Amino acid sequence: MRRAAAFVTAAFAAIVAFAAAGLCVRARAETAPGAAFTAEEMESELQAFLGGHADRTSFTERERSAAEYIEGTLRSFGYTDDELAEQPFEVGVEDTEEKLTSQNVIATYGRGEKTVIIGAAYDNLYSAISQIGIQGRGDEGVAVGASGTAVALALARAFKERTPALDFSVKFVFFGASAFGSTGSWAFVGEYIDPEEETGNAETIDNSDDIGKADDIAGADSVMLMINVTSAGAEKVSLYSDETETEQSKLFIGRGKNYDTEFAVLTRALPLFPTSLTTKLNYSHRGLIGDHAAFFDRDIPIVSFFGVDLDTFSYYSPIPDTLHSFESDNPDYGSHMADLASLVYDVITDAAFPAAAQSFRTRKANYGFFIHPYLSFGAFMGVAALLAVAVFLISRRLDSACPAAEKEQNAAAGGMEHDKNSDNDMGGTGKNGPLSPPKSP
């Protein structure tokens, strides 16, 4: 008995240790950062964006106005018509002919067969969208939305000003209608990366008359990495890249040690929602909510930065997301946003990045077996069926071990000897004593 108890204790100690080891992330310090973004630059970028665009409600003229602001800002950085594109898309309103329209704004730096995508969502749900029954939150979407947009804009400017020599292109994608099921990112993936596949609920619109169309991407395999700046500004930035540790997360976290801002892998202790946001997983969690999910769905390596406290965000209760709350929660938000922008810039422009990017796909844990709901259910039913057969056979064997004559004899005698045993014996007065193993029949 003691041995069994020791074995069980050791087994569960091993499980706890195994789980703890899985939560720990190895990281190593890398070379010192080269690019410097200033806190003032980031703060002014954010303030300028929010200035006239506190309300950027998805599918509205206010969202369109914010898109035009982003496009104008990119032009002011020096992006030309050839390097800029607007991708309009629409979503049908259920049971009506009505369509809701939104748009992604895209800027491309450099040329090359391979591409790195830097994305951020610029819309919010400040006001109601009556056509689809969504209530306005009155939140400006600063922590989630505007802060990421400001970082992406700062990066777009840095690339244009510093003109790093790269043998791949960098696409800055500002996603519209992100607050409504990341619609913009699914539309982008559908049109630019994987036109053969479904694009969620978004339909792309021919945009030949618009401001231009940045060159298409040659399939999902040509995307080296998708970096999504979901939110920025907090002193701790969580990073999600996959359900297991990835090469890209190790790279970013290793480099991140050079900054005051703390970069860490997103906790895996987040609650799992019993709904699926991608076809790759049959569950979801807060780390999968964002525009990176559409890319993750196409097996594109991703890194998504969450600069908010995700252990409480969207879990116990929604937190207010206004400029006032953002500034009071993150007094040094400018420097933390600058750290994030510097980290992204340094990693991408590092001469070793293209080689490192190859490992993002090749050195990746394959947990595909564990996420097939039909396979697991089939396996369970198979095991249950085998056990049912086993129960049947055991039952038959027990029946045959007790000859009919004995059965009749016992039946005649009432077979009541066993009935004398009841749980009333548990008090210690029964013949077998309290929970003691009874005699073998």
Added chain:
Amino acid sequence: MLSAKEKRKITVALTVGLAISFGITGYYSMRGTLASYAGVFRLNDVCAFLLAAVLWTLVYEAIAAFAVRRAPAAAKSGIRDCAFVLPMFAIPANVFAGLTKLLYFAYPFLYLYGEMFLDFIYMLAAFAGFTSYCLRRYYPRQSYGGVVMYFGGMFLGASAIINTARFVITVLL
């Protein structure tokens, strides 16, 4: 010999223990369900534990009551005593399953198979012990075949229904 009052006290204690054990094993799954309703539940983790405890205890009691009522002649004689001792086997099974589910915190992708198999495997082991105990203690030898068939059928049937319902709700709907 236990008086009726003492037996009732033990039953209450076992039911409370069973509820706590269901809270342990059902906590992880329930916290995800509650988190889907952001802002509705405060103290989500506490609510998840309590809801899992109450919900699964109700399911257990419903199945147990059904099993007692529908017992065939071979299993009828000792079925109430068996129902009385079943929590003593189910509680450790639930606790061990809940402890094993700590793995989810490090490897969330184990969740699917874990929810399908962990409770089932631990409860299967407990049920095997429970059946063996009950056979020796409460039933004559000539009833063994029928009792094994009934207990095994009830366990496998209940497990199949619960997992099918889970599959339909989380995958098909």
